[in-house]
Amino acid sequence: MEWFKKCLLEKYADFSGRARRKEYWMFVLFSMIAMVVLMIVGGVLDAIFGSNGVVSMILLVVYALAIFMPSLAVAIRRLHDLDKSGWWYLIAFIPFGSIVLLVFFCLEGTPGANQFGPASK
Template sequence: MEWMILPLKRYAQFSGRSPRREYWMFVLFNIIVSIVLSIVDTVLGLGGHTSSYSASGPGSYAAGAGTSGGILSGLWSLAILIPSIAVGVRRLHDVNRSGWWMLAPVLVLGVAMVSALARLGANPDASMFGFGIFFMVAMLIGLIVSILLLVWACTRGTIGPNRFGPDPYAPIDDLQETFR
């Protein structure tokens, strides 16, 4: 449980390193809390809703469900925004990468959106075929960078100290020092 809430204790600490355990336990903690809050929002009528669907007919087998959060889920997402970014940056530091890599997918999609708005503003009657190809390439690059970030999040950190700090798994005298 300590690993799940450690990023909350290190709320806006962007320096240092976070091992895989801290990062993924925090992700698991966020998923659990988000599901519970979505259910509570739905039950209390605070704007959340649950939907389900099923396909019927010959040979159909699709079924699914989804929830969207309400007020409590939105507040939770806002509250954990900074610790989520901070633990992601520290996780990248652990694999000896700059935390600025977290912005790469956002920047790629941002450039595509700005290009779309500029093209529409310049000539609204122009064909969007060329831009459609550009936008698809930008989305593909964004997907590749996102997969790269996922791979780095799953990779073991640098053994020993690196340019971002000491190894979080290095032996320490007092275990409580880790969770202060």
């Protein structure tokens, strides 16, 4: 939970530096947990108000907008840990590019200092 808070509060739009695997994947985990909780709450509110999914969608869109910048920042810092430029994130827009990013995000970071800063461990 502290990794999630750190990304949201301390490094909201910090694209410099490095993020180790644990920081990235804990952020992703708690972001997914928050989305599931919001979907449940939205479903309950939709059932109460009979709004056919409108409340759920509003909650999820607001959350997605709030989490967009920190998720982009932590992904770019994760790429920096692999000694890759943040521009590599754009590979997600080509076919099968997301698979390449998934592999990158699972790899161990560069040991020692690299061009983006000292080791994050």
